[in-house]
Amino acid sequence: MDHRPQAWGRPRDDVYGAYDGSYFQNSGPKFATQSPVVTGTSVIAIKFKDGVVIAADNLASYGSLARFTNVKRLRVFLDTTVVGFGGDVSDMQYLDRHLNELAIDESYENDTTETAAATTTSSSDPSSTSTQTPNNPAGSLNAANLHKYLQKLLYRRRNDFDPLWNHILVAGLDASSKPFLASVDLRGTAFTSPSLATGFGAALAQPIMRRYAATEEDAAKLTREQAVDIIKECMKVLFYRDARSLDKYSIAVVTKDGVELKEEEQLEKQSWAFAERIHGYGTQTV
């Protein structure tokens, strides 16, 4: 038996096989994560007349395992902007903490004179709905500023070959109080559009959203109820077809009155009748 310190607590080689030494990078270039571990799937969003609706489901998958079913992937920044994260969940946590620090810094610079007392403290309390009124004077970072900042951050990490493995949607209002919606991903690619989606949503949900909001003018005609319905429809379709999705989701509506965030929504009116018509898989032989 090998009693040396390096073998303490180590399973025996003759029983379990030797360690795979290729995991120990003793030489060669240093490199960071090459693939995400615990991931969130699509985030979808659409602009409407007075603001933006954004939604993401509450699932964090560990590969093909639906591991965590209460993960909130919509995070609120400074009560005025919602950031939706798809991709690696630990990177999402890092960014969330980082943005929290940024929000605290911003509130230092903009200590308000007359503050309304109606603000919730933490955005992740277990209640399903939280309405936040803007405690946020004119000087604070708006969605456009935040998006630019994230873009710089993610691009910088990409250049360092150490990316934050996320695809992010930023929803809010810009400096002129017009609805703002933009995407930024792990490579630092950033763009804006009346409707956006990450991951599977880009293939499945975008065509649906584009039927209603192909251009900015069309989006500006949508009402809030219409926008919410479109999003709910898309979330349903994603649950039908995205194998790494869940029927519980979070949805947020951002307007100049603030953020209305619901975190325990359940998909309704699902119809799985079409499943019977699918042939050729499993035990069915006809």
Next chain:
Amino acid sequence: MFRNNYDNDSVTFSPQGRIFQVEYAAEAVKQGSVVVGIASKTHAVLVAFKRNAEELSSYQKKLFAIDEHVGIAIAGLTSDARVLSNFMKQQCLGHRLTYGRNMPVRGLVDMIGSKAQINTQHYGKRPYGVGLLVAGVDEQGPHLFEFQPSGMTEEMVAFAIGARSQMARTYLEKNLDAFADCGREELVRHGLKALKESLVQDRELTIENTSVGIAGVSKSKEDGSSVVEPFKVFDGQEVNAWIESVADDKEGGGDAAGEGEGMDVDA
């Protein structure tokens, strides 16, 4: 050479709790020529009286644009002012590139305040020998800040620093209530009148020795977003019209109360 035992460096308190080096630095500010700043609801204005070393030499520039939306007026050691203004320019540019917006003026001013305060608390450093008036506009409107060598920064409605600036401040205090609603031209005229209060008996404002800097902000009619009138410095012929418009008034008689001449104190 030294007035007392406690003025050798800025890490020494006097028995009364004063730091003499910082107070001496403030003297350096008083040696610089006078500059005046005023902020209204829509504009922030800086006016400066420039000096020349000799008859034929150029006049020392006193107003500098830091960014599109911020400008400064200096009084005191010009080289110290350059260090601070370079720092401010870098901060503004970095902020713009990172966030895509004008840097909020208060944050910028707080940064130079902190920078200057460190120089008053560590051995081997000396306080900055320059006072600044920082005029800028942001989402909340126009602002005017005073920066002192001690690191103290305060937002003002109007202020003046430099040689004999107390006379200008007296004028500003008398007309304080009028400034908020002044238009652009009126504000510049007030600034120049305040400046004139601080001039020596036989001196006049000319196009060579006067500088004017203006920044403004207004709400766009279409979508309510802020439209910035970029900070611009006016010299030479450009200030002629303004100088003429205040030339008719008696020296020191330009205040609303019409209380007659202000006191002209010799250098």
Next chain:
Amino acid sequence: MVRRRPLTPSSSFPPKAPCFHNPPSAFRTPNESPHNLGYMMQRVTNHHTHKTTDVHRHGLRSRQLHLLPDGRNFQVEYAVKAVENGGTSIGIRCKDGVVLAVEKVVGSKLLKHSANKRIATVDRHLGVVYSGMVPDGRHFVDRARDEARAWRDTNKTPIPTADLASRMGGYMQAYTLYQSVRPFGITAIVGGFDSELELPVDGEVGYGPSVGAGGKAPDKKHGGPFLYMIEPSGLYWGYYGAATGKGRQAAKAELEKLDLGGAGALTLEQAVKEAARIIYLAHDDNKDKEFELEMSWISASDGPTKGKHQEVPKALREEAERLAKKSMESDDEDDDKKDDDKMEE
């Protein structure tokens, strides 16, 4: 990328410069030489002029290098003088929150009203107010914010008030150790409300274990309001009521009359009104100057500020000032009556 200032003092602190500062005066006293690090004589003979003077002793007071024979650090004592010249600031800890208030002496009519805030927020749930040299106070606040940030980064939770007070006390004390720096010319009052709730950890994903990610035992009471006052020497205590600045004697006398720790203790709203009244009273020591009252408060998460440090709303502040002015007037009437009685005797 990340906005950070260094968490440890800059490389020039502790000093790289030599510990000794050669006096610029004509006298080079032997005890200032590197070879005499021990006992300091109070009277010294200059070997060039053979004059015996006390200059040396003054020289010692101007340098924060050694403790003097009686164990005093004069620079710290002089720093306290700077604090005593500043406008009064107070803090009140009541049973459901903390109130901070400061008498902002108006230096010039040209200052923009309400634009120059003296009470600063640290993180979200802590407030700092100080008396003395304002630039030093801002340095203190910057450092406090860095400390709170560092704590949050490590522990993923907001810093408790006691820990911040401890860190800031240590920081201020460090500036009394070396000749290359000087003590802070401020006394700071730090007030905060440590959350009594089971707060989620920063960046929490999901809900965490049922006992709470903060690990708080479910049946015990946690958190609450806290108040500390830190002096230029770095010494600090926890207080129910704290006052510093020019009018601190008057303010302390009033604070002692209040019921702060007992069963019938003040509520937050009452404390706001008392704070205004006390500042007005303390302002008497500075009567010839104008002042602006600035007040802030922190409540529990079910109170008016929802656990955040905020400025007291204008309406409440104005009401408190109105009551304060009224009580000042009635005090004056009482004084007049007393004088009348005296005259009659």
